Each structure stands twice: as C-alpha cells, then as structure tokens.
Amino acid sequence: MKRLHLYIIKRFIGPLIVTLLISLFVLLMQFLWVYLDDLVGKGLEMNIIVEFLIYTLAMLMPMALPLSMLLASIMTFGDMGENNELLAMKAAGISLFRIMKPVIVVSILLSFGAFQFSNRVIPVSYKKLITLMASIRQMRPEIVVKEGVFSNDIDNFSIKVGRKAKDGSMLYDIMIYDHRYDQGNETVTVADSGTMKITTDKRFMILNLYSGETHAEVQTTNRESAGYPVRTDKFKKETIYSKLQGMDFERKDESIFKNQYRSLNNRQLQYFSDSLSKQFDMLATEQALSVAYPLPVAIAINSLARKDPPMKSEYRLKKYIDIDSVMRSVIAPVRKQLIDGALSNARANIRAIKQVEELNVANIRSINRFDTEWHKKFTYSIACLIFFFIGAPLGAIIRKGGLGMPLVVSVVLFIFYWILSTTGEKYVREATSGLWFGIWFSTFIFLPAGIFLTYKAVTDSTVLNFDSYLEFFKKFRFRDKSGSDQQE
Secondary structure, X not given: OHHXXXXXXXXXXXXHHHHHHHHHHHHHHHHHHHOHHHHOOOOOOHHHHHHHHHHXXXXXXXXXXXXXXXXXXXXXXXXXXXXXXXXXXXXXXXXXXXXXXXXXXXHHHHXXXXXXXXXXXXXXXXXXXXXXXXXXXXXXXXXXXXXXXXXXXXXXXXXXXEEEOOOOOOEEEEEEEEOOOOOOOOEXXXXXXXXEXXXXXXXXXXXXXXXXXXXXXXXXOOHHHHOOOEEEEEEEEXXXXXXXXXXXXXXXXXXXXXXXXXXXXXXXXXXXXXXXXXXXXXXXXXXXXXXXXXXXXXXXXXXXXXXXXXXXXXXXXXXXXXXXXXXXXXXXXXXXXXXXXXXXXHHHHHHHHHHHHHHHHHHHHHHHHHHHHHHHHHHHHHHHHHHHHHXXXXXXXXXXXXXXXXXXXXXXXXXXXXXXXXXXXXXXXXXXXXXXHHHHHHHHHHHHHHHHHHHHHHOOOOOOOHHHHHHHHHHHHHHHHHHHHHXX
16 A cells, blocks of 8 residues: 555656646746836846746745646546546545545645745745845846937936947947036037947946037026037047946845735734734724714803813713703803804814724725735645645546646636635725635635535546536436427
C-alpha cells in the first residue's frame, strides 16, 4: 500500500508543479501588462528587474496555488481514469477514498503551508514590492528624441530634431529652446547637426552642436521702444551641458509602507483592527453624547429670565418638564426666541448627525480592510483543499487527462470562484455586507460542491455522464409519445 501511495503522490506532484508554473506565468503576464507603462523606458538594471519579478511572483502565489491544485487534481485522476488505473485499483478492492487519501494528506500540508506563506512571506513581499514600485515610478524615463517632435525630457531644454541617422549617432536639423533662466522662449539655437550623450552615471547630458546659430533677445529697460533687439552668435561647434534629475534609481524607505494592511501579518492585523475599533467607539460615543443632550428648554428659559446663563456642568434635565405649560407661561417675544433657538439647535443636530454618519462609514471601511485581509489568509489556504475535493472527483468522473478538458473545467470553476470572492470582498470593504458572509461566501458555495462531488465519485455515480442524461431524455420523450398514441 505504501508503494501505491507513493505512486499516486508522484503522479500528483508532477502536474502540480507544471500547472503552478503555468498559472504563475499567466498571472505574471497579466500583472506586467497592467504596470507596463511604469516599467518601460526606465533603463532598469537586471538585478532590479529580477527582484521585482520575485516579489510579484510571491504576491501571485495565493491565487495561483488553488488554480494549480484544481487543475493538477483533475489531470491526475482524469488520466488515471482514462488509462483504467482507477478501475484496476477498485477491482483489487481499493476504494476511491483510499486512493485519494495520500493526496488528501499532501493537500492538507499544502493548505497549511499556503497559510504560513500568506501570513509570513506575503506581507514582507508586498512591502518590498510597493517600495520598489514607488522607487521605479519616481524615476524619469530614458531620454528619447523623436524626429519632428519637441522633446521636453531634458531639464530646462526643449529639443526638436529634423531627422536622425540610422544608428542614432548623429542628429540633423536641430532646434533647441533654452529655458534655464525662466525667460520663456527668448533663446533659441539651431544647428545643422550634432550628437547627444548621457554620462554613465546618468547625471549629465552632453550635447555637441555643429554649424549653427544662437538667437537671444537682449534684456533692456524699455524693450518695446528698442524694438526687441536680438543678439545672434554663430558657431562651428558648441557644447551644451545639462544636469539631469531623477534619472538614477533611488530606493525609498520601506518604513513608509509598514502600516499598509497588506504589509501586516495576522497578529498585526488583529492589533490594528482592535485599536481602530476602540478608537472609533470612543469617538462615536463622544459624538453621540454631544448630539443626544442638547440644552434643555427650561435652562434656556431661566437664562433668558435671569440673563445669566448657567455653567455647562449644570446642563442636566433633572425631572420631567411640561414644555407646553412653560411655553404658555412666558411672553410672546420670549416664546418666539425659544422656538427659533430650538429650530437652530435641531438643524445643527441634523448636520452633526449626518457628519457623524459619514465619518462612521469611513471608519468602518478602514476597519474592514484589516479584517478582510485577516480572513483572506485563511480563505485562500482553505481554497487549496476545497479545490482538490472538487478536482479529484471530477477527474475520476470525467476520465479525461491532459490539458484539454481539465484546463477548460478548471478555468471556468476558478473564474466563478474568483468572481464570488472579489464581489464579496468589495461588499465588505464598502460596508454593505457582513464580514463573514462576504468573505466566506465563495467558500460556502464551493465546499458543499466538493463534498457532493466526492460522494458521487466514491459511490461511482454517473452525475457527469452526459450519455446517461441523453438516455434519460430519450426515455422521457418515448414515454410522452406513447402516452399521446394511447389517447388517440
């Protein structure tokens, strides 16, 4: 039996590794496509690119592992069913559950490892990834001068080139506007040809110009009366140096992003969630007290009568007061003043309540971000186990190996799971759904499906045998036809 278990595990590990690599590659291409504009044209060194890819792959692992578990389990048991290996094992008295048992143990270990990876590795990877992305984004793109278009990539200069040599070494029909003195387009240089080089440290640009002229407006006290004089300098060769800013890579401090909710492990997430909850509860209590206890009408009446308002500590309604009798006992001007004051207080309370409500919704959303991330570390790891209990029975029932049918079924199921998960998370973050219902809704849907499929596979049910459904409809059609004949 041990040899059989090892054989089944080997049959499962191979497709798991292959499908995991394929899933990571597909997800990585999707990620790079989204952030392509932030990466292209920055002249990044190879070690920076490799570091970026490693952190990105680590972030994609929680999504790729459940998909690979589903696909690998369908491929493994589908291939064994297609080659009649499952049939031979069942004929030898080995049930499907005993065949699945070694892979179940492997799936449990992988689920536990996935949780540890999500809790320990991903927070560090995410913090390093967003730090690296912020550092890359602050870099300016490499200077690219296009033909017939002004380029403003060089500090304090605007350059247009008529044409370039095929190898890019020479530039022709050059026009340069000098903005170093913030005087607008008062200085322009034209040249027949030239070369442009960037120093190896990317700190300076060296522009060598040949056979050209520089036209600069002369600064005078009364330029209009002087007719805007212009000075023209001709040259056979002129060299322009320009200091470049933001062309080199400068790594930001990781501590800036240390409190991002995805940069925290579960213990830290729980601490932040509890701290924010206590802070928001205290704030909500203070706001509620300030709105729930307005100035009593009786105190206002006493203040108007005595023209000596009481201290704030005395604003307490000690006993019930018949407001109607009090209002009848005062003169009309005082009554109108009390009514106007009460209306003003009511309007102020309405505005305060609306502000408190908006603030409370924002606070709840902030807390939900931490709580959602805490739960996601469990849901993605449990999804690995659930997808195995869906994939293994599906493979045993379908009995199709390879990457054809298993790939189609896996992608459809995973997309459905992903849609349910992201929709539930969105509702939770927007505070329109309960935390447990929104985050665990996809699990509540797929877990019974896995149990059902496992039961049907163990009992050799033909739940996915389309021929049986076709035969059923044929029988139903035949019965309907025979019944109509009898009525005739």
